[in-house]
Amino acid sequence: MKQSEIISLSVAELQEQLSQSRKTYADLKTTHTISPIQNPLQIRKMRRTIARLVTELSKRELQ
Template sequence: MKQTEIISLSVAELQEKLNQSKKTYADLKTTHSISPIQNPLQIRTLRRLIARLNTELSKRELQ
């Protein structure tokens, strides 16, 4: 998900996407600790997406 797509989302959509991403991230981490996943870069990509979503939510709270 690109930054322009994140900016165009509403606050409710951002929170929903954040919760969904956090759940997926936790699942990937658990799966990867048990047995290696095909593409471990997915973990880094999801972590960065979560950071972008958190940043956008914080930015909107300040405005």
């Protein structure tokens, strides 16, 4: 998810997307532990998306 897409979301949508992303990240890590996934860079991408979402949420809480 790009930063421009994240900025356009509301706070409720950000929280929903964050919970979905965390679940997807956990699933990816579990799957990769059991047997290697096709594209392991998905894990890095998901981790960075989660960081972007958390950063945007904290930024909005400060305003």
